[in-house]
Amino acid sequence: MQVPISFMTVALFAVIAQACFAAGLLAASPFNRVSNRFLALLMAAIALWVLDGFFRASGLYGQNANLYFSPIYYSLAFGPLLYFYVRSLVNHGFRWRAGYWLHFGPVLLQAALYWWLRFQPYAVRNDFWQHVHRPVTYRLEFIGTWVSLMVYLFLSLRLLRQYSRWLEDNFSEVSRLRLRWLRWLLVLLAVVSGQWLVELVLREFFGLYYRYDYSTELLGVVVFVIGIVGLRQADMRAVHFAPEEQPGQVPAETGPVEPLPVAAEPAEPTVVEAAATGPAQPIQPASPPSAPGPDPRIMERIRRALVDDKLYQNPTLTLAELSAHTGLPARLISFTVNAGFGRSFNDLVNGYRVAEVQRRLAAPDARRFTLLGIAFESGFNSKTTFNRIFKQMTGRAPREYQAEA
Structure with missing residues (x-):
């Protein structure tokens, strides 16, 4: 032939x-x-x-x-x-x-x-x-x-x-x-x-x-x-998506929650918290809830882990790692982040990272460091990702923001 x-x-x-x-x-x-x-x-x-x-x-x-x-x-x-x-x-x-x-x-x-x-x-x-x-x-x-x-x-x-x-x-x-x-x-x-x-x-x-x-x-x-x-294709070993398990539902059992110390006066929100949670909204008249809302103590524990323990600086932080650090069930954290902070886990963590970059750029010694170096120290591990997320959350490119800082 x-x-x-x-x-x-x-x-x-x-x-x-x-x-x-x-x-x-x-x-x-x-x-x-x-x-x-x-x-x-x-x-x-x-x-x-x-x-x-x-x-x-x-x-x-x-x-x-x-x-x-x-x-x-x-x-x-x-x-x-x-x-x-x-x-x-x-x-x-x-x-x-x-x-x-x-x-x-x-x-x-x-x-x-x-x-x-x-x-x-x-x-x-x-x-x-x-x-x-x-x-x-x-x-x-x-x-x-x-x-x-x-x-x-x-x-x-x-x-x-x-x-x-x-x-x-x-x-x-x-x-x-x-x-x-x-x-x-x-x-x-x-x-x-x-x-x-x-x-x-x-x-x-x-x-x-x-x-x-x-x-x-x-x-x-x-x-x-x-x-x-x-x-x-990237290594997907960390990904365990089960379609039948829908996030955002209140877990049946949340387990005991450690009491948190009560402050004498409400503290002024930090730059990081303001960026992560967004601007304050006017208080609306209370109405009977149709479902249990997020527990403020759980929200505070999540905030402390991310901000005080600086977990947001971990560039590959996952919900499972946050769960292991706090001792809280992953589904409970997912529900609390969505319902309490009004954001996805990704947006919440990246909000803290962007706020840290903003804080560092406003510091007197900001010119001693490169913009990319500040981004990496704040938890970003990719220039492309940093530029995209920073502009998405602030409305300005990092270079533009740095020039105005």
């Missing part, structure tokens, strides 16, 4: 080779092991789909009819593998359960069909193509792949939205954990789904097969992006 050299054949071969290499690296990666294996399987399944396009573009199908019905079609696994990749990536404690096999039932049937056909004589395969596959099973396979991918794309996007909200309530530094690249990947897969819908309409209503088929090229772009970005 001869493979003609053209841009398309070279590009498709390069994509397949890159996908196989990247999938091998992901499968052997020492961190994010479970999620990376799901991603490696997804890359392998997409690479096999691209291989079908390579066979068509190179004319190998015409040179060797036995290549037809090779067991390279596992498209019904695209959606489930993507969903379980997202699910295991945002929860380091993810464990496989027997019930999850139901998600892969359709692709197991798809694989069984092609493996059975692979060992049949050419006459049987040709008869199957003419009388069964083209009029029936091809449609079921194609439409099923489209429906499956759309359903699991929706589930994955919903899970990522929930994860984004949870992330703000559990981590003070989220720049490497946001998974923005994964959202773009899901959008790209949605574009592929749109292309498949166009192919479906052209085939069903106009009888056009492969006339305007760009899904192979689009999937090639998808697998190329996965290979580059998936390998650069």
Whole structure:
């Protein structure tokens, strides 16, 4: 067999080779092991789909009819593998359960069909193509792949939205954990789904097969992006997001709270406290609460841990670490921060950090230190994150604020 050299054949071969290499690296990666294996399987399944396009573009199908019905079609696994990749990536404690096999039932049937056909004589395969596959099973396979991918794309996007909200309530530094690249990947897969819908309409209503088929090229772009970005994903061992556990609910049992010393007179709020809690609001008439409110003693204990013990200066402070320091349940802290301080955990901690930067810039010896040095000593560990958060909270870029200080 001869493979003609053209841009398309070279590009498709390069994509397949890159996908196989990247999938091998992901499968052997020492961190994010479970999620990376799901991603490696997804890359392998997409690479096999691209291989079908390579066979068509190179004319190998015409040179060797036995290549037809090779067991390279596992498209019904695209959606489930993507969903379980997202699910295991945002929860380091993810464990496989027997019930999850139901998600892969359709692709197991798809694989069984092609493996059975692979060992049949050419006459049987040709008869199957003419009388069964083209009029029936091809449609079921194609439409099923489209429906499956759309359903699991929706589930994955919903899970990522929930994860984004949870992330703000559990981590003070989220720049490497946001998974923005994964959202773009899901959008790209949605574009592929749109292309498949166009192919479906052209085939069903106009009888056009492969006339305007760009899904192979689009999937090639998808697998190329996965290979580059998936390998650069940050270590997610600290992330344990369980979607069924919604934050912000009052825990049933909060445990004993140590009494705090009562001041003789209310203290003047410090710069840090003012920045973290925002400007004072006018007192509203009291109304009967519909649910228990935050305990002021819990709020004070959280404030003391962050301000007096300077936990906000820990650049990677998490809700779990604050819980361990205070001895308070993480869910109780999350509820108190949201309901009492009116902020997410991320905003609260970064509010203290920004206030510390402002305090340091107002000090007489501020010119002795660099702006970035002050930011790092205040708890930030990234120039980009510092600039973004400072401007978000003050309305001015750090350099502008420094010039006016």
